[in-house]
Amino acid sequence: MSSTTITPLGTFRNETPYPFCPGCGHGPILDRLNEALVRLELDPRRVVLVSDIGCSGLSDQYFATSAFHGLHGRSVTYATGIKLARPELTVVVLMGDGGTGIGGHHLINAARRNIGITVLVFNNFNFGMTGGQHSTTTPLGALTSTTPLGNLERPLDICGTVAANGAAYVCRATSFDGDLADRIAEAIRRPGFALLDVWELCTAYFLPANRWSKKSLEATLGELDFATGVLRDEPVGEYAAAYRERAAGLATGGRDELEALEPRFSARLDRKISVTLGGSAGAKVGSAARLAARAAVLSGLWAAERSDYPVTVKSGYSVSELILAPEPIDHAGAERPDVIGLLSAEGLRKARPLLARMDERGRVFTLPRLGPVETRSAVETLDLGAQVPRTGVALAFVAALFKRLGCFPPEAFAAAASLLPDSYRREGERAVAAGLEAA
Amino acid sequence: MRHFTNGSTAIVRGALASGCDFFAGYPITPASPILMQLLHELPRAGGVGIQAEDEIAAIGMCIGAAMSGARAMTATSGPGISLYSENIGLAIMGEVPLVIVDVQRLGPATGGATTVGQGDVQFVRWGTSGGYPIIALAPSSIGECYALTRRAFDLAERFRVPVFLLTDKELNTTNNTIDAGECAEPDAAAAHGAPIREPAPAGEPYRYEPAAEVPPMACYGDVPGLRFTGSTHDERAFITKDAETVERLNRHLEAKIEAHRTALELATVDLEPGAETLWISYGVTAGAMREAVRAARAAGRKISALTLQTLWPVPESTLRHALGGARRVVVAELNLGQYRLEVERLARHQEVIGLNRVDGGLIGPDQFLEAA
Numbered sequence: 001m002s003s004t005t006i007t008p009l010g011t012f013r014n015e016t017p018y019p020f021c022p023g024c025g026h027g028p029i030l031d032r033l034n035e036a037l038v039r040l041e042l043d044p045r046r047v048v049l050v051s052d053i054g055c056s057g058l059s060d061q062y063f064a065t066s067a068f069h070g071l072h073g074r075s076v077t078y079a080t081g082i083k084l085a086r087p088e089l090t091v092v093v094l095m096g097d098g099g100t101g102i103g104g105h106h107l108i109n110a111a112r113r114n115i116g117i118t119v120l121v122f123n124n125f126n127f128g129m130t131g132g133q134h135s136t137t138t139p140l141g142a143l144t145s146t147t148p149l150g151n152l153e154r155p156l157d158i159c160g161t162v163a164a165n166g167a168a169y170v171c172r173a174t175s176f177d178g179d180l181a182d183r184i185a186e187a188i189r190r191p192g193f194a195l196l197d198v199w200e201l202c203t204a205y206f207l208p209a210n211r212w213s214k215k216s217l218e219a220t221l222g223e224l225d226f227a228t229g230v231l232r233d234e235p236v237g238e239y240a241a242a243y244r245e246r247a248a249g250l251a252t253g254g255r256d257e258l259e260a261l262e263p264r265f266s267a268r269l270d271r272k273i274s275v276t277l278g279g280s281a282g283a284k285v286g287s288a289a290r291l292a293a294r295a296a297v298l299s300g301l302w303a304a305e306r307s308d309y310p311v312t313v314k315s316g317y318s319v320s321e322l323i324l325a326p327e328p329i330d331h332a333g334a335e336r337p338d339v340i341g342l343l344s345a346e347g348l349r350k351a352r353p354l355l356a357r358m359d360e361r362g363r364v365f366t367l368p369r370l371g372p373v374e375t376r377s378a379v380e381t382l383d384l385g386a387q388v389p390r391t392g393v394a395l396a397f398v399a400a401l402f403k404r405l406g407c408f409p410p411e412a413f414a415a416a417a418s419l420l421p422d423s424y425r426r427e428g429e430r431a432v433a434a435g436l437e438a439a
Numbered sequence: 440m441r442h443f444t445n446g447s448t449a450i451v452r453g454a455l456a457s458g459c460d461f462f463a464g465y466p467i468t469p470a471s472p473i474l475m476q477l478l479h480e481l482p483r484a485g486g487v488g489i490q491a492e493d494e495i496a497a498i499g500m501c502i503g504a505a506m507s508g509a510r511a512m513t514a515t516s517g518p519g520i521s522l523y524s525e526n527i528g529l530a531i532m533g534e535v536p537l538v539i540v541d542v543q544r545l546g547p548a549t550g551g552a553t554t555v556g557q558g559d560v561q562f563v564r565w566g567t568s569g570g571y572p573i574i575a576l577a578p579s580s581i582g583e584c585y586a587l588t589r590r591a592f593d594l595a596e597r598f599r600v601p602v603f604l605l606t607d608k609e610l611n612t613t614n615n616t617i618d619a620g621e622c623a624e625p626d627a628a629a630a631h632g633a634p635i636r637e638p639a640p641a642g643e644p645y646r647y648e649p650a651a652e653v654p655p656m657a658c659y660g661d662v663p664g665l666r667f668t669g670s671t672h673d674e675r676a677f678i679t680k681d682a683e684t685v686e687r688l689n690r691h692l693e694a695k696i697e698a699h700r701t702a703l704e705l706a707t708v709d710l711e712p713g714a715e716t717l718w719i720s721y722g723v724t725a726g727a728m729r730e731a732v733r734a735a736r737a738a739g740r741k742i743s744a745l746t747l748q749t750l751w752p753v754p755e756s757t758l759r760h761a762l763g764g765a766r767r768v769v770v771a772e773l774n775l776g777q778y779r780l781e782v783e784r785l786a787r788h789q790e791v792i793g794l795n796r797v798d799g800g801l802i803g804p805d806q807f808l809e810a811a
Contacts, residue, residue: 045663050503060666061677066659068506069668069678070499071529077496081503081511084487085461086660089507106499109492240487247482258442258452258622290443290614297443297616306613311468311552330580331727332613333801 012037012044014064020055023207025175025200026122030059032175033092033120036184037065042090050079052095052103054129056122059094073103076110079117087240090188093119098127100158101136107195111162114192116238120184121158121195124202132205139220143209155224158197163232168192170232172221175200176214183230191238259419263300265412272325273407274334276354278347279394282314285343287420288394289320291428292402295416296324299408304332308350317350324407341401342366342373343394365401367393380404384438392431399435410436440619446584446611447472449622450540450604451480453588454512459538460486461509463500465493465519468552469608470542473514494522498539502526505535506667508658510592514540517559518549520566527601528567529669531692534599534645534654538591539563543607543722545773545799554799555608557722557773561780563603564751571689572696574703575603575751579725582621584610587705587748594703598695599653605750607773609801610723642666646674650691651698696752704754707746708761714741716811717765717789719758719782721747724771724802731807753781762786769794769810771802 012034018027037047047065051057053072060067070078079091100107100121110117126144127133134144136156143150163170169190171183175198187194199217201207210216221228275292279285286307293303304323310316321337323329336357341364342348348370355364355375362377373379382404388396399413413432420428450473454462462481464474474490481488487504491497494515501511515523520541530537545551546558563575574594578584584606591602642664647654654674657665666676671685679685696703707725709732710717720728725746735742745761747754758781762768768786770779771794779793794810796802 046660048659058678064664066663066665067667067676068503068659069666069670070502070533071525071669074495074499074526077491077499078503078506080496081461081463081500081505081509082507082659083503084489084500085504085507085509086658089660105492106496109496243482243487243489247485250483258444258448258619260619261441261443261616263441293614293616294443297441302616303443304613304615306609309553329615330729331801331804332609332615333727333803335803335805 009038009044012047012063012065014062016062018062019058021204023201023203024055025124025198026056026059028175029120029122029180029198029200030062032180033184034063035181036188039181039185040188046088047090047092048082050075050082050091050093052093052099054096054098054127056094056096073099073101074106075099076103076106076117076119080110080115083115083117084240084243087116087244091117092188093117095119095121097121097123097125097135097137100156104136104156104161107162108165111165111167111193111195113239114166114168114236116191116240117193118187119195121197122200123158123197124200124206126202126206128202128204132209139224142206144206157226159195159226159231162193162195166236167195167232168234168236169194169230171196171230172226172228173198174217174228190233191241192236261294261297263298265299265409265415267296267299267301267326267408269301269324269326269407272323272329273338275322275324275339275341275401276337276351277320277322277341277343277394277398278351279318279343280346281309281312281316281318283318283343284391284394285318285347286320288398289322291395291413291416291420291432292322292398294419295402295412296408298415299412301325301408302327302329304329306332317346319347319350337362339363339365339401339405341397342370343397345370348373365397365404367397382438384434388431388434389427392427392434395428395431396435396438399432400439403436403439442617442619442622443614444581444617444622445614446578446581446606448476449581449584450514450588450606450611451476452622453585454538454592455480455484457589457592458510459512459592460484461501461504461511462486462488462513463491463497463504464513464515465491465497467516467519469544469612470514470516470519470540472611473540473542494519495526498523498526501537502530502533502535505537506533506659508661510536512538512540514542516542516544517546517562520559520562524567527573528569530601531567531569531571531573532669533667535601536595536599536656537601538588538595538604539601540604540606542611543605545797551799553608555723555773555801556797557607557724558777558797559605560750560772560774560777563605571692573601573603573751574598574696575605576705576748577605577721577750578610578748579722579746581615581617583748585622590705597653598699599656600696605722607723643674644676645672647691647695650687651694653695700752701756703749703752704757705748706754706757707748708757709745710743710761710764711736711741714743714764715766717743717745717761717768718771718807718811719745719747719761719768720771721750721778724773727802727804728771728807731804734804735808750778755785758782758785762789765789767792767811769807771795771807771810773797773802
């Protein structure tokens with residue numbers, strides 16, 4: 001779609017005059033932006049201005065480039081999405097000091113990430129569109145419609161914040177600077193994240209409320225000890241390019257395929273049964289349940305497995321509910337388990353309400369060390385012997401349990417164990433063999 | 440051949456098969472498996488996947504990418520949908536094709552992070568200011584997770600609107616056995632419509648005629664001077680307060696969905712002649728309903744059942760048809776009766792009963808059988 005020859009434009013502006021108040025700094029800054037775009041000889045179809053909210057948020061409407069006008073404070077996120085999807089585009093964010101406040105989190109992370117966008121901050125120390133309220137950059141002591149006592153909050157150092165977090169290019173300027181167009185062009189040319197904090201006057205609110213002028217603006221910079229000019233200019237790698245470079249280096253060959261399970265053993269099960277395993281988190285209870293499920297599927301059964309665990313990962317209980325059925329399972333749950341396997345004291349505690357619901361038709365499997373289990377169901381203790389390592393207990397236990405249940409042949413369990421991840425297969429196969437032996 | 444898999448994986452595969460090439464998300468239980476899988480897959484598939492700094496950035500990036508030609512998706516749970524809210528409005532206003540997966544958990548607030556719920560049903564419909572329509576689909580099986588993800592991408596493109604895929608913790612994380620064909624490419628006829636990617640008329644990205652039509656979509660970088668705005672706008676995407684233009688725009692945002700509401704209806708209708716009771720459900724709860732239907736009929740009871748896959752817009756003609764012969768209607772859901780409200784306004788002559796559960800457990804077949 002792109003043209004092969006680019007005709008340098010005389011202007012990136014359209015014919016509509018700016019709407020800003022007399023003396024407002026926005027117009028001059030936009031003129032400098034226009035000069036920079038012209039100087040860079042960019043193809044206008046490859047330039048997207050992303051405007052935030054507030055008076056500066058109107059800016060995109062006075063340019064003939066592409067434009068995105070979104071929500072307050074979120075302009076950097078849209079710009080990031082555009083740049084990630086189309087890295088060849090020049091993406092310039094136009095935001096006020098209000099936007100840097102509400103969207104500060106995005107600014108910090110865009111800098112850290114070094115996404116290749118240029119952010120132009122129209123910093124006039126207050127909310128000019130909504131009634132002159134204070135912003136995060138309002139100087140100490142300043143009067144605004146929401147700081148009747150004089151501003152008590154230290155102004156945000158926008159440049160320092162993004163520079164400290166890795167921005168490639170950072171510049172503090174004023175709308176009066178003769179070299180502002182040069183700085184903007186420089187910022188756009190940098191491949192990484194670039195930000196210009198441009199100080200200016202709001203003639204509607206801030207200037208009259210504080211009897212401000214260009215001189216007081218310069219004085220405030222001095223009082224805050226905020227340096228001006230280019231504060232950081234480092235050759236940092238740009239995120240979208242780095243992502244593509246790394247991605248290109250990945251082994252291709254399509255996406256991971258779903259594991260194929262071809263039924264090849266025969267099952268002995270004529271109704272849906274539920275087997276609940278109660279153990280401790282981190283003890284491979286879920287892995288053991290999924291291994292049994294795969295064995296069942298390899299035997300032509302339908303299996304479902306759902307796990308319940310606290311929000312922590314390697315502490316607390318771990319309960320897995322297995323449903324096996326001779327037909328597809330629409331509801332992967334059961335009112336009460338037919339079988340319970342107890343692997344630890346924590347699992348036993350969690351399983352107690354289930355045990356209470358089971359009757360004499362149920363079967364409960366437990367380990368010798370858990371002691372007597374209170375239940376109306378038949379209890380079978382599985383002695384796995386001393387040679388099964390701790391990490392293999394759940395697999396061995398479940399293999400033994402299902403061998404006793406007899407709903408599918410032991411060979412199916414061994415076949416399912418061969419599907420375990422490489423890192424765990426040998427240990428898993430040994431545990432399964434030990435469990436089948438112990439049963 | 441069979442697979443032992445779960446809803447998250449089916450959604451990821453459905454997204455990739457739909458040409459999804461952009462995903463941004465933020466970690467949240469129980470939606471994180473989608474984030475992790477797609478961040479693994481997308482760089483291998485020529486796309487981009489990114490973990491954003493928060494949910495607001497995640498959906499913001501998706502919107503920017505979608506307007507740049509990407510097929511974008513994000514996934515979260517209730518707390519994340521709360522943070523998406525304002526940007527959902529932006530996507531409606533700017534007519535952004537976007538798929539949003541809401542893997543529901545028990546709310547409100549942090550609620551039960553690892554606990555199932557279906558409490559976002561009305562939230563996704565009314566979750567942003569203004570009250571303009573979205574589309575929401577609710578799969579009730581792993582196979583439907585795949586198929587409806589594919590449908591969601593088609594509809595998002597066709598209607599230039601956020602399409603929600605409303606699932607839940609159990610559907611996404613419970614592993615189940617499926618036939619291999621359930622997560623494979625659907626036939627061509629299953630696609631709802633080809634994406635409209637013809638460039639918009641020069642300088643008029645929001646030109647629609649008549650109001651029920653969707654403007655053709657152009658992307659950044661493809662045409663000069665492409666504009667986008669979340670403000671009330673004219674067809675050139677310039678901000679306007681002109682009453683006539685504003686009303687036309689807002690009526691268009693509603694009409695483009697409303698005019699096609701019948702075509703958007705997806706449901707599994709299982710009516711039994713002579714049955715006086717109709718069960719209605721969706722999502723994971725519909726799985727239990729299907730088992731209950733088999734059990735009821737095996738016991739000689741006449742029962743009708745309706746599984747809704749389209750939740751928004753409300754599939755009214757399907758509902759009216761199913762309600763027709765019924766005297767009693769049971770609406771089963773893991774909330775305190777959110778979708779029952781929609782059934783009640785259509786069920787003029789039927790007794791409508793709610794079957795509800797909010798303790799973190801699933802409604803089982805037995806509860807259906809006891810309810811009616």
